[in-house]
Amino acid sequence: MSVTSSEALTEFLRNRVGDHLRSVIYYDDDGGEVLYVREDVADQYTDDDIDQVVRDVRLEAVEKPHQESLYEHGPLNCTVRSFDDAVEMHFPHDETSGTAVALDGEVFAIHGTFIGQCMDAMDD
Template identity: 30%
Template sequence: MSERRHRALHRFVEERASDSYRSAFYYEGDDWETLYVRDDVATNRLRHELPDLVERARSNQPLLREDDYPPLGELGATTEVHEDGAILHFPEGPDEGTIISLDRDVAHRLTGFVTEAMSILQTGELTAYQAATVDD
């Protein structure tokens, strides 16, 4: 079910987020696929919660729709920042998307990270345009 672009995204996240990369999932229609789960995150509780998490991602509604305020453009990703982690949701169509979970320490570099991840999902590789990111 996953495509070359999802494998490319996994490699990108693995390289950029390193040990902070918690998990990644791709969903399409009623199906979903695990792209990656870090060993300490691969718990029975996560397995139990995944179907509901994916269902909530499918029904995700943006705070601001493109039609409401065209200058912002199309929604590319949403982010939830929790006490111990961040969840990125990349909707790729009306019933398709990718969910990535990272440790919270990546939040200070999040905008550049999201921009590069979106370019990989759109093209299957990093494009010539890359957002500047803050190095540690």
């Protein structure tokens, strides 16, 4: 996968979730590139913060083969972290590149996703 694939994902997400898209970062051997960041989100992060995020997802990508070897589920396509205010999705392309996406936390509830429904079930 390439930055072009990540740009296509960015466009898809902008059309699908609109203003609930917080950021999209592509990374590879050459570093990280912010493909999209919402203005209010950009104000919350320094360049050093973004570098830390890139380092974190890069480390996770290095573990992709290990994760795939632990489970008999096929290739690892995506990891999801759900916080109160945001949902982080990481799409590791291989051991050195991938795409990290952040969405507003309410996106799962708004779009009636299975994870959102599970979270709602636990709140009942």
